[in-house]
Amino acid sequence: MNKVMNIEVDLHTHTVASGHAYCTISENALAASKRGLKLLGMTDHGPSMPGAPTLYHFGNLSALPQELHGVRILGGVEANITSREGELDIPLRYLAKLEVVLVGLHVYCYPGGTVEQNTSAYLKAMKNPYTDMMVHPGRPEFELDLERVAHASAELGIPVEINNSSLRADKKGAWENCRRFARFMAKYGGPVILGSDAHFSDRVGEFGFALELVTEAAIREEQVLNTSVSKVLDYLRLRRQQRTP
Numbered sequence: 001m002n003k004v005m006n007i008e009v010d011l012h013t014h015t016v017a018s019g020h021a022y023c024t025i026s027e028n029a030l031a032a033s034k035r036g037l038k039l040l041g042m043t044d045h046g047p048s049m050p051g052a053p054t055l056y057h058f059g060n061l062s063a064l065p066q067e068l069h070g071v072r073i074l075g076g077v078e079a080n081i082t083s084r085e086g087e088l089d090i091p092l093r094y095l096a097k098l099e100v101v102l103v104g105l106h107v108y109c110y111p112g113g114t115v116e117q118n119t120s121a122y123l124k125a126m127k128n129p130y131t132d133m134m135v136h137p138g139r140p141e142f143e144l145d146l147e148r149v150a151h152a153s154a155e156l157g158i159p160v161e162i163n164n165s166s167l168r169a170d171k172k173g174a175w176e177n178c179r180r181f182a183r184f185m186a187k188y189g190g191p192v193i194l195g196s197d198a199h200f201s202d203r204v205g206e207f208g209f210a211l212e213l214v215t216e217a218a219i220r221e222e223q224v225l226n227t228s229v230s231k232v233l234d235y236l237r238l239r240r241q242q243r244t245p
């Protein structure tokens with residue numbers, strides 16, 4: 001499936017800890033290993049989502065092994081934007097310890113708003129020094145100015161996701177939004193991250209639909225972070241260095 005480019009990394013996956021996902025980290029890692037992935041992010045939903053883990057979960061991620069089934073594991077979060085000011089639902093002292101911080105807009109967690117308000121919240125969260133990557137801007141629930149998001153990604157060097165799960169679920173408008181977004185990413189040249197957003201182990205490392213859009217929009221391989229473990233780890237290291245005052 002992932003023949004278009006070599007994919008080694010999936011940073012966006014959920015476990016039973018999310019409350020509405022159904023596999024353990026061990027099952028996800030085994031699935032990742034079978035798909036030939038070398039790096040897996042465990043990024044359960046931030047605490048403001050109903051059923052999501054508490055802060056204790058995020059404070060105890062050092063309990064995870066560094067490697068499972070031959071796959072390197074990063075303990076992280078998919079944090080929620082909770083306000084139009086772009087605030088996140090995890091306090092700084094927790095964010096500071098996470099190995100990967102994904103950020104996105106979710107129903108039940110974000111109050112909603114106009115395109116302008118949603119975009120402003122999203123861009124503010126993108127400028128948070130603790131944010132590593134932004135996820136699923138093409139989701140139809142909260143409409144964003146996708147051109148501004150792609151432009152900001154290139155300017156700030158923050159990767160933005162093309163989310164395979166939104167396309168797989170064929171949510172109304174997701175294909176159209178993601179297709180437009182992919183074209184803007186190709187135009188402005190910002191870093192792209194592909195995410196499976198797996199809520200079951202079978203889906204870990206599944207990028208077929210996202211890769212279809214990458215190819216169609218002619219996003220360059222150098223733009224896509226998932227093509228190499230070192231690209232991802234170098235970026236995350238640099239990002240942490242940038243935080244120090």
Ligand SMILES: [Zn+2]
Pocket residue numbers: 014018020045199
């Ligand atoms: Zn979820």
Ligand SMILES: [Zn+2]
Pocket residue numbers: 078104106135136
């Ligand atoms: Zn999400």
